[in-house]
Amino acid sequence: MTDSLLRIDDLHVEIAGRGRTVHALDGIDLDLAPGEALGIVGESGCGKTMTALSVLGLLPHGGKVTGGRILFDGTDLAAAPEPVLRNVRGNTVGMVFQDPLTSLNPTLTIGAQVAEPLLLHTRLTRAEAWAKAEETLRLVGMPRPAERLRNYPHQLSGGMRQRVAIAMALICEPRLLIADEPTTALDVTTQHQILELIDELRARLGMAMILVTHDLGVIARRVDRVAVMYGGRIAERAAVRPLFATPRHRYTQALFAALPELPRPPLGGSAPVTGADRPLATIPGLPPSLVTRPTGCRFAPRCGFATDICHAAEPELTDGLDDTPPAAGAHAFACFHPTDPAPGAEPAAEILPPAPARLPVRTDEPLLRLADVSKTYPLHGGPFARRKGAAEVSAVAGISLTVRRGETFGIVGESGCGKSTLGRMAVGLEAPTGGSVHFGGRDLATLTKRELRAHRRDVQLMFQDSYAAMDPRMRVGAVLREPLVIQGIGDRAERRRRIDGLLDDVGLPRGAVDRYPHEFSGGQRQRLGLARALALTPSLVVADEPVSALDVSVQAQILNLMRELQREKGLSYLVISHDLAVVRHLADSVGVMYLGKLVETGPAEQVFARPLHPYTRGLLDTVNAPDPDAAQAGSPLGGETPSAADPPSGCRFRTRCPAATGLCATTEPPPAEPETPGHRVACHFPLTAGAVSTG
Incomplete structure (x- = not known):
């Protein structure tokens, strides 16, 4: 390895607030050479983003570095005053944040925001900075960049906003790019374009990169080395190929085991599709809270290989060869009982062997039938008025499909293809412009208000953003009780019994009724979203991106739970997702949408x-x-x-x-x-x- 561009030595970060202190990072050691790409992976809450934010001094309120050094090009950023950090941010170190919509200023034009780093760090005039902003937008593949300079963030698609965020990070040609979940919740095509763009720009500008993500597929072909984090510490660190070929830490092995399988058939041939009817391996329990420093190995409470020493002592990083500290580029792991590195010695899929699957009973009886359904929206002539004869947006154009009882039908396609609009029409939240939606043999357009209200007991929607779908001022008990009250089901005692049963079904403690949505993790909130969808014992659940933005271990838990509840309750699912592996794992039948059209349908296999x-x-x-x-x-x-x-x-x-x-x-x-x-x-x-x- 060449001299380091970035070196993190024994970094400790604490976040104080509400009478408690979270030990977010506890002894992080990382090294990054000029032009090198480092991936940081792990579950939510493991410290990935906190490590990235520490480099730029962007810790949340109450956060501070309590030990260690962050050496960037010889300067210790951990001890640097604010003027030094301001000169680094956006200048020599650029950062692409996870959610471009919230990281962009909604009151400023795209041009003003992309040009801002140049106005802060260089002596360019405003006109020169805007010209460079247009050039940079063109560099990141933004269509019609001159026009986009005058747009506002809300006028752009998710992929375009991410390109703006990348342009802002790169406009001063930094030596280091930090990308925090740059493709989370983007469809596979946009994700591929963004990652290819980052790779191309890295090669052109000679940048080093830290890529923070929970997506192991993104990491596989985009970085040189990988650091796996767990509980605020490094669990494993290696070059990308050795890590994927022979993961040594039991946590890394468990992450690989939880991945949904998506075979890639050769062109022009057919390949057997296996594994979809087998439950995904899951990691039991939850990551440590880090309010107190855990004793022993932090993964021990969730590890099936833990022994007494794992609970008593904390393992140090080692390369397994001798007792000396591992070199910066060595394959190092912090585990008392590492996996056997011999090829094929321990199949990763067997680390947490699931019980054999029992397939649901499917029938040929149609439950939901869409017949030549279309949905168009008129374009507006202004913010509040519609023009007569204005053009229309063709969101859904002549789609016909059937979902049978006990079946899971998956809808896949790029963002903007009409998937979510189709889902809203299926549950009756949108009326089709043309065609008809039949549920249980009845046309929804012919139902009276009372009948439509009863219909909504049978069809429920599981929203993509479970947190935004729940009132933050309502406790969980009230959130789950609300549909029962609206539908007039049961008395107070009966409702409480049903809520307790729902929490049991989705694997949450009954005491959760007294907590607010913000007190739960993302995976737990998605379980609450599923519980609310099941409150009225529906026949069909429309799940719109049910596991997007969840890390792989939580995703496996939710997918297994959905399949288990389907078997127990005879549910039908209409699953909408851009994640092909998720749809392949859940679906019996698949429909592929493109620009409002259904271009291919059939059995998932x-x-x-x-x-x-x-x-x-x-x-x-x-x-x-x-x-x-x-x-x-x-x-x-x-x-x-x-x-x-x-x-x-x-x-x-x-x-x-x-x-x-x-x-x-x-x-x-x-x-x-x-x-x-x-x-x-x-x-x-x-x-x-x-x-x-x-x-």
Whole structure:
């Protein structure tokens, strides 16, 4: 390794507040060379973001560095005064924050925010800074950058806002880029574009990078070395390939075991799809609270291999070769009972062997049927008024599908394709512009207000952001009681019994009724969201991105819980997600949406193993596999999705499809079953056994 650009030595960070002190970081040692990329992974609350924020002195209120050094280019940032830190932030060290919408100022234009670092750190004039801002927006792939300079953050999509955040971080050409969950909750295509962009800019500018994420697939092919954090300490540290090939710490091994399986079939062939009916391995318990320093190994309470020494003493980082401290680039781990490094000695999937799955009983009885459903929204002529004859946004265009009792139907596609609009129409929150929605054989449009109210007992929605979906002023007991009161179900005692049963079903203590939503972790709040959806014993739950932004261990718990409750209660699910691995694990049938159209449907095994539409193939090729050596099966999707206000004629995917011809521009392809009954595709030239890259 060359001389360090960044060196963190024995870093300790504490956060004081409300009469208690959280020991957020407890002895962190990291080293980063110029031009090197370091990934930091782990569950929520393990200290990943706190480590990144410490470098720039951006600790939350009450936080302070209580020990150690943060040496950046020879300067100790941990002891540096505020003027020195201000000169570093956005100048020599840039940072991309997790949520670009909350990190951007809603009252300032994009141009003002991107140009601001130049005005602070250089002597450029305002005109020169704006010209450089336009150039930087063009560099990060922003379409029509001159026009975007005058836009506000709310006028941009999530992917565009993330490009703005990257432009702000890079405009002063920093030596170090810190990216904190830069692709969380983005669809696979946008995620791939953002990560490719960061890689390209790193190579062009010669930057070092710290990539903070819980997504092991993102880490696999984007960094040189990885640090796995747990409980405010480094559990394992290694080059990316040795870590993925032979994880030594039991915690790292458990993270890999909890990943949903998504096979990547070879182009032009078929491959068996296995593992979807097997529950995901989970990590029992919760991470330590860090209000008090744990005794012994911090992972011991959740580890199936822990012994007395694990509970009595804290393991130090070692390379397993001798008693000397490991070198900066060595494969180091802090575990008394590490895994066997011999290839194949300990299959990671067996670390926490789950019980055999019992498949749910599915029937052929239709529960939900959408017949040629469309939804359009008129464009506004101003903030408050609509113009007659204004253009319309085609959110959903002529979709037909059927969800059967006991079945899980998955809807996948890029952001803006109409997935969530389809879900809202399924539960009756949106009325279709055209077509009909039938539930239990009845057309929702024909129901009276009283009948529609009764219908909502049978169909419930599980929201993407469970915290935003709950009133922060209401205790959990009131949140779960509310639908029972509205529907007039039971007396006070009966409602309390039902709430206790719901908490038991989702694996939360009954005492949770007296706590507020903010007192729960993200995974626990998602369990509460599921409990509320089940309060009225529905037949169908529409789950809109149920596990997006959750770390892999919590995601596994929620997915297993959803499958278990489906078996016990005979539930049907309509699962909406951009995460193909999640949909593959849960779904019996899959529908792939593009720009308001359903381009491919069929049994999940067939769609994932043998995709027929070029768009489906492109989505699969874009997925970040958790394997540094995974070969790219084809070419990921490229290009920009057209506007739903002016969709292309004929096939809507033709502007991004390399196989498109004049026929695709003039004629919309009808759904057909070219190979297997039930596996339908809307494409003039579906993929065949001899198909090649989708481009």
